[in-house]
Amino acid sequence: MLRLSLFVFICLTCSLLQAQTLSSPNGALRLQIEAAPALGWQLFLRDKPLTLPAPLNMTIEGIGTLGINVNVLKTETSSVRRSVKPEVRQKSAVIQESYNELIIRCKGDWGVVFRAYDEGVAYRFFTEFKTNEVLVTDETCAFRPAACTMMFFPEEEGFYSHNERIFLPLTPAEINENRLASLPLLVEMQGGAKVLVTETDLQEYPGLWRHGSNGKNGNLIGTFPYYPETTVRTSNRDIQPVDRAHYLAKTKGKRSYPWRLFLVAEKDTDLLNNQMPWLLAEPSRISNTDWIRPGKVAWDWWNNLNLEGVNFRTGVNTETYKYFVDFAAENGLEYIILDEGWSQTGNLLLNSGVDMDNLAAYAKSKKVGLILWATWVAADIHFENILPDLKKWDIKGLKIDFMQRDDQEMVQFYWRMAEQCARHQLLVDYHGAYKPSGLHRTWPNVISFEGVYGLENAKWDVKKRIDAEHDVTLPFTRQVAGPMDYTPGAMLNYQKEDWSPSFNRPASMGTRCHELAKYVVFESPLQMLSDSPTNYQKEPECLQFLSKVPSVWDKTIPLAGKVGDYVAIARQAANGLWYLGAMGDWTGWTLTIDTRFLPAGTYEMEIFEDGINADRNAQDYKRRTTVMKSGDILTVKMAPGGGYVAVLRKL
Numbered sequence: 001m002l003r004l005s006l007f008v009f010i011c012l013t014c015s016l017l018q019a020q021t022l023s024s025p026n027g028a029l030r031l032q033i034e035a036a037p038a039l040g041w042q043l044f045l046r047d048k049p050l051t052l053p054a055p056l057n058m059t060i061e062g063i064g065t066l067g068i069n070v071n072v073l074k075t076e077t078s079s080v081r082r083s084v085k086p087e088v089r090q091k092s093a094v095i096q097e098s099y100n101e102l103i104i105r106c107k108g109d110w111g112v113v114f115r116a117y118d119e120g121v122a123y124r125f126f127t128e129f130k131t132n133e134v135l136v137t138d139e140t141c142a143f144r145p146a147a148c149t150m151m152f153f154p155e156e157e158g159f160y161s162h163n164e165r166i167f168l169p170l171t172p173a174e175i176n177e178n179r180l181a182s183l184p185l186l187v188e189m190q191g192g193a194k195v196l197v198t199e200t201d202l203q204e205y206p207g208l209w210r211h212g213s214n215g216k217n218g219n220l221i222g223t224f225p226y227y228p229e230t231t232v233r234t235s236n237r238d239i240q241p242v243d244r245a246h247y248l249a250k251t252k253g254k255r256s257y258p259w260r261l262f263l264v265a266e267k268d269t270d271l272l273n274n275q276m277p278w279l280l281a282e283p284s285r286i287s288n289t290d291w292i293r294p295g296k297v298a299w300d301w302w303n304n305l306n307l308e309g310v311n312f313r314t315g316v317n318t319e320t321y322k323y324f325v326d327f328a329a330e331n332g333l334e335y336i337i338l339d340e341g342w343s344q345t346g347n348l349l350l351n352s353g354v355d356m357d358n359l360a361a362y363a364k365s366k367k368v369g370l371i372l373w374a375t376w377v378a379a380d381i382h383f384e385n386i387l388p389d390l391k392k393w394d395i396k397g398l399k400i401d402f403m404q405r406d407d408q409e410m411v412q413f414y415w416r417m418a419e420q421c422a423r424h425q426l427l428v429d430y431h432g433a434y435k436p437s438g439l440h441r442t443w444p445n446v447i448s449f450e451g452v453y454g455l456e457n458a459k460w461d462v463k464k465r466i467d468a469e470h471d472v473t474l475p476f477t478r479q480v481a482g483p484m485d486y487t488p489g490a491m492l493n494y495q496k497e498d499w500s501p502s503f504n505r506p507a508s509m510g511t512r513c514h515e516l517a518k519y520v521v522f523e524s525p526l527q528m529l530s531d532s533p534t535n536y537q538k539e540p541e542c543l544q545f546l547s548k549v550p551s552v553w554d555k556t557i558p559l560a561g562k563v564g565d566y567v568a569i570a571r572q573a574a575n576g577l578w579y580l581g582a583m584g585d586w587t588g589w590t591l592t593i594d595t596r597f598l599p600a601g602t603y604e605m606e607i608f609e610d611g612i613n614a615d616r617n618a619q620d621y622k623r624r625t626t627v628m629k630s631g632d633i634l635t636v637k638m639a640p641g642g643g644y645v646a647v648l649r650k651l
Helices: 002-018 268-273 318-330 356-365 376-392 408-423 455-459 512-521 533-537 540-548
Strands: 019-023 029-034 040-045 054-060 064-066 072-084 095-106 110-117 120-141 148-156 167-170 185-189 194-200 209-212 220-223 228-233 239-244 249-256 259-265 295-299 335-338 347-351 369-375 397-401 427-430 446-449 526-529 555-562 566-572 578-584 589-594 602-610 621-629 633-638 643-650
Touching: 019 095, 019 110, 029 095, 029 110, 029 120, 040 259, 064 120, 120 194, 120 220, 194 268, 249 408, 259 268, 268 555, 295 318, 318 335, 318 356, 318 533, 347 376, 356 369, 356 376, 369 376, 376 397, 376 408, 397 408, 408 427, 512 540, 512 566, 512 578, 512 602, 512 643, 533 540, 540 602, 540 643, 555 578, 555 589, 566 589, 578 589, 578 633, 602 633, 633 643
Parallel strands: 295 335, 295 526, 335 369, 369 397, 397 427, 427 446
Antiparallel strands: 019 029, 029 040, 040 054, 054 064, 054 120, 072 095, 095 110, 110 120, 120 249, 120 259, 148 167, 148 185, 185 194, 194 259, 209 220, 228 239, 555 566, 566 578, 578 643, 589 633, 602 621, 602 643
16 A cells, blocks of 8 residues: 555656746746656747747766756746846846746756746756766757747858848748857747747857758757867967867856746837846856946047048047047047057057057046957957056956857857956957857946947948848847947938948948937947047037937836837936937838826927938938927837937926
């Protein structure tokens, strides 16, 4: 009798552990988790399958495949409801975090954590091996949509990449095993719901990429760059892997692995305020972050240091940079960047044409911070040797460029450099970078990332891809992962048919108001003014707006949006002012905006809107002021490639 009872108990326990359910706090999302005979998961939205069952496992050399023949020892559940204050605001000063969690502990000293938020779901492996070091040789990370209609697919040619891509709208049938994508990647489901696929808390591990399968159903298979066993330095900025090892990562036996994220949006606008990638990253390791100062930057490289009406030869020299310092000081900009040329590209210790002692003293007298550009190779080699100069010149940060990889070796560099810079109170802006993957929470001195097909590419974009449609795709895709150093600010603006690339006198596609709206819609705590100071000085109304618009926000309210068509966002600044920004593709849109998001009261509204001839002359805009009340309906009319900006001051 005792044996029979024990047998029944064991059977019931195994049955319970084979299938677990984890729901989001509001109950709309439900994860169905199978633990036996192998690990798998399926996601439901309002009881309808959003995905089909998909496997997850990880192979450790000498130990085996975690997730096959699973023996569950224990499950633990918990719920969290809290408010979190980011050290560097991006979307908001306070983030509400609410999730339910399931931990599955398995025989063999490993397990998996699942979390369900109202905004999406995530899982990660963890190991508790007694051995100090293990080799991870494979990880299965599948995504199988139940009814995919389209993907916004950032297609890559290979793992050696800046991750500067167009999000191609492709049908499932177009995505086969030969098509590779970096992350984030956006999947549209039948009925309109969307799932953004990405990762966060990427530490001591290679980045996750995706490719299609042979089927036509939109299945995505996870893939990774293996550890670079041999690399070759091909220039003073490029180091390329030529031979890779048989493992993904050599890492600690006791650790947690990156989170696999699936952000769910029933409406496109739900993506605009989703902060799961930040919330799931490790909290800040910097105890005192008061020195981390977001702000705006006068940037030299995009405008090719072109100035007008000056009595000196412009270029990489002390006089030109003093002009940039004066421009920043006069307009309240916190920083200027000295991009390539201030030193030798391959050797930060060798100066070329700039009297740094003189310039640094001048910038300090004007209360303008200096940020220096460097390749990752030079920064890694020369950091300790140049540190005395960085301190002498009171340098505020480094713009580090040309990494172009996210294998484990390069991920380790990102973390090592972030920590070194934090120790010496230096900001970091990673260019030539992979997508944000949580590093900016753990090391908040990492204040922005490129990893985006941004305005700098307009200098040579013969295919005209840095266009208005691309601009209104990014807020729903790349930007969801984290800060996005798109480098906006062009004061030469054209409709698409009139535009052509120029290295020396670059311009943007889209209207002037489309360009201004990027400062409200696009998120980067270190935000660039990319055009020439003299081009801004010719446009005093626009310059006044750009000099005041914040780079960080206390509140973000998504107002309207459709991926690739249009976007409208309201944001509140720390001083209480509200900003409204809207952008459209080449269609031309009229949006109706309900202003009940504003606190009750009457507001003065300063508006920048497309001029009546903006469809012919993209620089045509109108600035006007009016008075409105909270709850009024605004009509936002945008020309093809258009935009709209409003600043609201409570009376």
